[in-house]
Amino acid sequence: MQIRSLRDVAVGERLVVRYRLAEPGTDGSTLSDALGTCRGVDEGGPEGPVIRIETRHGVVAVPLAAVTHAKRVPPPPPRRR
Numbered sequence: 382m383q384i385r386s387l388r389d390v391a392v393g394e395r396l397v398v399r400y401r402l403a404e405p406g407t408d409g410s411t412l413s414d415a416l417g418t419c420r421g422v423d424e425g426g427p428e429g430p431v432i433r434i435e436t437r438h439g440v441v442a443v444p445l446a447a448v449t450h451a452k453r454v455p456p457p458p459p460r461r462r
Contacts, residue, residue: 387432387445390419395454398434400447412449415441 390396397416405411417436424430428444435441 387448387451388422388430390422390432390451390453392419392421394419395456396434396451397454398432398443398448399450400443401449403447415443416454417441 387398395416395418397414399412399414402411402413406413415434415436417434420433420435420440422430422432422445423442426442426444428446430445431442432445432448433440433442
């Protein structure tokens, strides 16, 4: 489901966010994705408001101005044994 405003995302919701990188990656990429659980939107900061997403690799702070796409995603599938 497409998200109209990231300010409407509830803490604890699972989502994927595509955003522009401040500087190109080592492979020349200019976009990245963050998949995880929303931990909140902070209003302050040097880049303006940021959304914090807890991914498997840690918490990622994404400036709202850098977000190009976002949508809610279902819970992850259970781990296989």
